[in-house]
Amino acid sequence: MSEATAPVVTAQHALELDELDVVYRVRGRDRQVLRGVTLNVGRGEAYGLVGESGCGKSTAALAIVQYLPRNGFVRSGAIRIDGRDVLALSGAKLRRLRSESVSMVYQNPGAALNPSIRVGKQVAEVFSLRGVGRDEALGHAREALTTVQIADPGSVMERYPHQLSGGMQQRVIIAMALATDPALLILDEPTTGLDATVEAEVLDLVAGLQAELHTSVLFISHNLGVIAKMCDRVGILYAGRLVEEGATETVLNDPRHPYTVGLLRCVPRGGVRKDHGRLDTIPGFLPNLGEELPGCVFTARCPLVEQVCRAVEPPLIDLGSGHASRCHFHERAQSLPRVTAADLVLPAVDRSADPLLRFDDLGKVFKQQGHDVHALVGVSAAIWPGETLGLVGESGSGKTTLARALLGIVQPTSGAVTLDGRDLSGTLGGRSADEMRALQIVFQNPDSALNRRHQVRRILRRSLKKLAGTTGAAAEQRMLELMSSVRLAERYVSARPGQLSGGLKQRLAIARAFAGDPKLVVCDEPTSALDVSVQAAILNLLVELQAQQRVSYLFISHDLGVVRYMSDRIAVLYLGRLMELGPSEVIYSGPHHPYTEALLSAVPTIDGAERERIRLEGDIPSAANPPSGCVFHTRCPRFLGPICVEQEPPLVEVEQDHLMRCHIPLEELRELQAAGSPPARETVAP
Amino acid sequence: MSGMTDAAAGIEPAIGLVPTEAKIARREMLGQLVRSKTFIAGAVLVGWWVFWAIVGARLTPDDPLEITDAILIGPGAGHWFGTDSLGRDVLSRVLAGASDTMKVAPLATLLGIVGGTTLGLITGYFKGWVDEAISRVIDAVLALPLIVIAVTALVALGSSNVTLIIVIGAVFTPIVARTVRAAVLGERELDYVSAAKLRGERAPYIMFAEILPNIIGPIVVEATVRLGYAIFAVAGLTFLGFGVQPPAPDWSLQIADNYTLLNAGTYEWTVLFPAIAIATLIVGVNLIADGLQQVLDR
Numbered sequence: 006m007s008e009a010t011a012p013v014v015t016a017q018h019a020l021e022l023d024e025l026d027v028v029y030r031v032r033g034r035d036r037q038v039l040r041g042v043t044l045n046v047g048r049g050e051a052y053g054l055v056g057e058s059g060c061g062k063s064t065a066a067l068a069i070v071q072y073l074p075r076n077g078f079v080r081s082g083a084i085r086i087d088g089r090d091v092l093a094l095s096g097a098k099l100r101r102l103r104s105e106s107v108s109m110v111y112q113n114p115g116a117a118l119n120p121s122i123r124v125g126k127q128v129a130e131v132f133s134l135r136g137v138g139r140d141e142a143l144g145h146a147r148e149a150l151t152t153v154q155i156a157d158p159g160s161v162m163e164r165y166p167h168q169l170s171g172g173m174q175q176r177v178i179i180a181m182a183l184a185t186d187p188a189l190l191i192l193d194e195p196t197t198g199l200d201a202t203v204e205a206e207v208l209d210l211v212a213g214l215q216a217e218l219h220t221s222v223l224f225i226s227h228n229l230g231v232i233a234k235m236c237d238r239v240g241i242l243y244a245g246r247l248v249e250e251g252a253t254e255t256v257l258n259d260p261r262h263p264y265t266v267g268l269l270r271c272v273p274r275g276g277v278r279k280d281h282g283r284l285d286t287i288p289g290f291l292p293n294l295g296e297e298l299p300g301c302v303f304t305a306r307c308p309l310v311e312q313v314c315r316a317v318e319p320p321l322i323d324l325g326s327g328h329a330s331r332c333h334f335h336e337r338a339q340s341l342p343r344v345t346a347a348d349l350v351l352p353a354v355d356r357s358a359d360p361l362l363r364f365d366d367l368g369k370v371f372k373q374q375g376h377d378v379h380a381l382v383g384v385s386a387a388i389w390p391g392e393t394l395g396l397v398g399e400s401g402s403g404k405t406t407l408a409r410a411l412l413g414i415v416q417p418t419s420g421a422v423t424l425d426g427r428d429l430s431g432t433l434g435g436r437s438a439d440e441m442r443a444l445q446i447v448f449q450n451p452d453s454a455l456n457r458r459h460q461v462r463r464i465l466r467r468s469l470k471k472l473a474g475t476t477g478a479a480a481e482q483r484m485l486e487l488m489s490s491v492r493l494a495e496r497y498v499s500a501r502p503g504q505l506s507g508g509l510k511q512r513l514a515i516a517r518a519f520a521g522d523p524k525l526v527v528c529d530e531p532t533s534a535l536d537v538s539v540q541a542a543i544l545n546l547l548v549e550l551q552a553q554q555r556v557s558y559l560f561i562s563h564d565l566g567v568v569r570y571m572s573d574r575i576a577v578l579y580l581g582r583l584m585e586l587g588p589s590e591v592i593y594s595g596p597h598h599p600y601t602e603a604l605l606s607a608v609p610t611i612d613g614a615e616r617e618r619i620r621l622e623g624d625i626p627s628a629a630n631p632p633s634g635c636v637f638h639t640r641c642p643r644f645l646g647p648i649c650v651e652q653e654p655p656l657v658e659v660e661q662d663h664l665m666r667c668h669i670p671l672e673e674l675r676e677l678q679a680a681g682s683p684p685a686r687e688t689v690a691p
Numbered sequence: 692m693s694g695m696t697d698a699a700a701g702i703e704p705a706i707g708l709v710p711t712e713a714k715i716a717r718r719e720m721l722g723q724l725v726r727s728k729t730f731i732a733g734a735v736l737v738g739w740w741v742f743w744a745i746v747g748a749r750l751t752p753d754d755p756l757e758i759t760d761a762i763l764i765g766p767g768a769g770h771w772f773g774t775d776s777l778g779r780d781v782l783s784r785v786l787a788g789a790s791d792t793m794k795v796a797p798l799a800t801l802l803g804i805v806g807g808t809t810l811g812l813i814t815g816y817f818k819g820w821v822d823e824a825i826s827r828v829i830d831a832v833l834a835l836p837l838i839v840i841a842v843t844a845l846v847a848l849g850s851s852n853v854t855l856i857i858v859i860g861a862v863f864t865p866i867v868a869r870t871v872r873a874a875v876l877g878e879r880e881l882d883y884v885s886a887a888k889l890r891g892e893r894a895p896y897i898m899f900a901e902i903l904p905n906i907i908g909p910i911v912v913e914a915t916v917r918l919g920y921a922i923f924a925v926a927g928l929t930f931l932g933f934g935v936q937p938p939a940p941d942w943s944l945q946i947a948d949n950y951t952l953l954n955a956g957t958y959e960w961t962v963l964f965p966a967i968a969i970a971t972l973i974v975g976v977n978l979i980a981d982g983l984q985q986v987l988d989r
Contacts (some may be wrong), residue, residue, distance in 0.1 A: 026985055031717070433888055441891050454882035458904035471890040518884065 019221030036295020053236030108182035114174035125162025172203035251328030282347030367420035395572030425680025442521030451510035587663035730982025736975025744793035752897025802860025807867020915980035
């Protein structure tokens, strides 16, 4: 930090927010987004800010660096970074503060880098801005990239951002953010778009650097597991109000606000499965932006609500050792009654009968610039009626291609799919109406999956007509039944998707998939775009529909807790190949394939109990040029030796119903995995 | 969850249904249009000429076609815009001169938009060889100067308002098709198209009932831009003698009839006022296009 800007007295906190009110002016009215938020981030501390989308997390981050959208204003309160009043700064002084004292890392690393400037030059810019010469700046850039554990900074500097993987891009951004040794680092959902394995790497990196450099961090996330891993203290934000604050461990293990309790209950964790019952949910919706909330902000959704809650806003009640809750009845918060009854009877899957859908030796080769890209290689499995097959793997492992090949959107290059024992055509055109209605899909992103110009009625009636052949009054009747079965209120029939919340849109998408009484529904990350409380409700709905209609699911998700909750069996894909297939409890408890082991250990858990961490080195190899032998050998933590490089292990049934593709015998894996994480090994050149 | 999402949430409540949100959004868009000075200025100009195109010669001070002895009188009390070489009142001719252009240009635009949208949907939706084939033809057509194609076609087909509409519409079709194709390419990758295929919808339904409603915005903007060019094209072709035929009091015809007088002396009013009329109409249409674009692109 240059002398001119150094504070005279070193401030106690890296960041202080004092009764911060932020409003957005929409249609001539001021709508309050942050309501008197007070929080401090101490020096060298990592502070987590948690809440669902729309609660004001990102607004807080933007306000801190004075980067609010044009209709956003700080109405009252104070923001101090390193003891300096941010609101009093403007022009050059504000720019200097941004360049020297505070850095920000956003969710989408691809959008945060300039696509037309080489990485080296972009990183060097940070130093040039501070008046360092060109060559010296490049030298600093190289050092910065080395700090974020980029193995070959020279070649990375020569590349353009799109030539780097998402994890690598985020490393570059973190390097830039830390380059100026900022007093405060703001991380806004830095790993949300990344695979679990990459996320784990990035989080390890940030945690390591933070410990080393004593940077103060404001970590914004909706993921409680990530917060549990990364943060010393946590603040829970709801409707722009800080409702609970305290040491991370205390808040997560001894929550004292009904909202925190509800959030923790929504997340499927600790091995909970659908046959244990429904997930609990938080009823209702976040209050509308700027709604007048005279009492407690959470009243509308709180099962503990009493008269006093509506009338009197509870103060932030100190519970000792820095733990505080904004609830009149904080001592009762954990006895919050369940909102959703747990009871649910799922018919058992009869695997002695014939499977509903079977695919054998399914392969798909995409032509890409003259190269063959093997997206799927000899994948075989079956799904029985009423069963959920979970599908996991990093992005690029072929999950979506497999799903689309089964549906007939993508034509497989080889292999066969049979439905109820009859061959299915590889293209939609070759499938009968009955076959088409039997296989449906719920997409990841309901905004893309629903035609935004069509009303709910049209969307559902059209599907009923095409899939079930129902028209007229019968269709109207059936449409209302469908809507009630997915709990989409009747008053929405004339609404367009844009008028529905994310959860309601996904309910509509589910209703559409169920219009023709399907036998198998592919769920392609159906909840990854949703908040945890909405996710719980959608998962409950899917399980209920399965219980009622004995529909089968092919359930794709990167969230292993969700997959575990939903699935009877799980298939693990890597580079288009099936690495492991088995009952979900076996897959989770192990012994499991080394790849599965790595996937599982990458997931940050809320419970704090750190799993033995196994890190995968580097990125998933290109499917255009897969490694020889076992395709996983380049990253395998249990690498045996030359056999892995030379010979592809067959997929064998290592125990009943449990298939695995690994040279290491099951018993040996059991011992190895019981012993804990393997020593780091020399990276094998691909 | 990124900064933008939250900022966007500042504009649209993210959670819960507000039943009137669509109506508010539509009203908001109208409100923005009404507040847009650009749009209002354009609407006033175009509205003025639409009015005169409808009422035509019924409200003009004199009969625009009546030939009198009072030739080439300068602008003054009797004839505000003067008279032309046949003694016709220029003001009346300017006011009545909108009618042919205002019929031909919108209809030609409509034809171009309908043709171009259909072609754009087909090329964008099917991609592959269909797209290749049609796109190459479009590129070839666009490589030729517009006026050359139009003049050749009009000479071959004979000049009339109908052929004028067909020729201009046909020339616009590939241009519109390109814009529409680009919009379709973005839409066809969205999952609602896959969902439609998965319930067995045929291509025409997907193109016209699923995709088309989602690309109306760019098509409307393209239509207003095209309308400006259509007026331009009608004026140009008429001036060259291939468009609107005498004795219609069309602006370009007036200019064509009288521009030789500019050499003979100071009879500039015979050309100046019709030229200003053309300019105001084209500028008006372009202002509307700009205003719409600003609102729709948001």
